[in-house]
Amino acid sequence: MPRNKRPQPPQEKRAEIVTAARELFVDAGYDATPMGRLAAAAGVAANTIYWYFEDKDAVLIAVLDEVMTDAWAQYQSVAAEPTRHAQIS
Template sequence: MPRNRRPQDREEKRAEIVDAATALFVDAGFDGTPLSRIAQSAGVTPNTIYWYFSDKDELLVAALTEITATALTRFAGLEVTSPQERLTWVVTELERYHRLVDTVHARAAVSIPIDEWHNGFHAMADALVAEELRRVGVAEERIAARTKVVVFAVEGMLTHPQSAAEKAAIVDALFD
């Protein structure tokens, strides 16, 4: 049952719903999380969610956007300087969200908002990888192809879990 609370700012309530959805999506997966459970966790009625989001896909995009913004902030503050350490951090970070990675890839074909988010995420990831490759001196004419190789390798490591040693070997090979 929704809890009685003081009147709340719309953005504050939206953030509470996104936080509840994020935690549940990470723990139980997108398909294993009904809107009623998100509503219960956020302390609202299921209909209240529709005041903020048109559907569950839009709520997932909001959760993914928040996760990405938080991760980018943490990435920017990393003390590690080698591209290998930075890429290993990214893979480790994304592994926490493996259920959402799988969901995005599955739903991008059937959901316009998720497909748009996915395309934007890849554009941002490609730009970050290209920047790292430039930092280590990869020739400009090779940046586009090497960027794709790195992104494909990361997606492969997320889809097919590797041991820490295997991940380290893959990441080192990407920057040889």
């Protein structure tokens, strides 16, 4: 008899799906990534993704939100640093 997986908070499972989607979208592209492949990469059944996302476009939006959050954090880490001005002769 197969073992049941441990209960997992919904936000944690959603984050795993987004992480898998981000990798697949970068490697293969959005159009070349079917939902079944995404489900396999995230370790869930294909229909499970639809518990967390309305459709593939919603997954893409979540991936883009994550990318922008990462980019904003990187920007914030350097935004306060003084800039060096090149001297023109």
